[in-house]
Ligand code: TXA
């Protein structure tokens with residue numbers, strides 16, 4: 001398949017490009033598009049055949065449901081049974097933005113989109129290109145992250161091209177994603193609101209609105225595995241990753257002991273001078289923690305470009321999005337952690 005390429009200027013697509021991409025989506029094709037979190041691999045969420053293409057192209061396990069992207073609370077209401085007051089409250093505060101709500105779906109949502117669950121994940125993205133596509137289509141866009149399953153999510157145009165060139169009808173390049181980590185997935189169908197996936201809306205932000213919100217960062221936890229995507233290996237660059245935990249001096253000493261020239265090292269700016277060997281990538285500064293989240297997937301993909309043979313990383317649990325950052329790093333490492 002020949003992939004068409006479109007470029008975003010000033011957060012917008014030209015009228016003509018928007019019309020072409022809308023036509024592709026209307027005819028059941030896949031279009032990768034930017035959101036404020038990560039890139040999405042979009043398809044008509046009401047068309048089972050279009051949805052099946054997402055699973056084929058990504059090689060995504062069939063039991064991993066998709067998020068429906070809509071342009072407003074009103075549009076979200078079309079696809080759920082009831083919209084409880086707590087959902088209204090959260091949506092009024094956090095939409096458009098990186099919060100996905102799990103609600104009871106209605107009969108308009110095909111089982112293929114939700115992996116046969118009776119619930120549906122739904123959010124209003126804030127990227128103007130995503131909103132303009134949804135509005136032009138007037139149907140929800142089912143969109144998982146626009147990466148091959150198992151690889152790091154895509155947070156820049158070249159990431160999408162690396163994974164999906166020749167496999168999708170169109171790629172819309174909007175440059176670097178603003179947040180760089182996926183949305184927070186919040187289950188509102190359980191007794192107590194439960195975070196199934198920490199993400200770019202922080203736990204603290206949620207607690208301000210729903211103080212009883214539950215979040216347990218254990219992959220063995222039942223609530224977490226309720227989000228089927230959380231049980232699969234994720235976000236992995238080609239080389240195996242090991243997390244090294246401890247005080248900065250002990251961590252750098254340990255890493256200097258075991259690293260060689262082909263080792264990739266992921267650290268924060270404040271510690272970069274401590275590393276004597278290997279290929280160091282600086283995630284960002286702990287004084288500007290939004291850098292840590294926005295550079296994470298890009299850094300993992302850069303290690304592939306550097307052709308490192310193994311990766312050692314610090315444990316960057318800084319800032320408001322620390323749960324989301326360490327969740328992604330722990331998954332990328334497949335749980336391999338050593339104490340310095
Ligand atoms: O920021 C994001 O959320 C991005 C952008 C493109 O919007 N999308 C994204 O989609 O990360 P994906 O498919 O990579 O992750 C969706 C997560 C998975 O962990 C999936 O299992 C969970 O949401 N999920 C979807 N529907 C669900 C449902 N009905 N119940 C529980 N979890 C659900």
Ligand code: MG
Nearest residue numbers: 144145146153
């Ligand atoms: Mg994903």
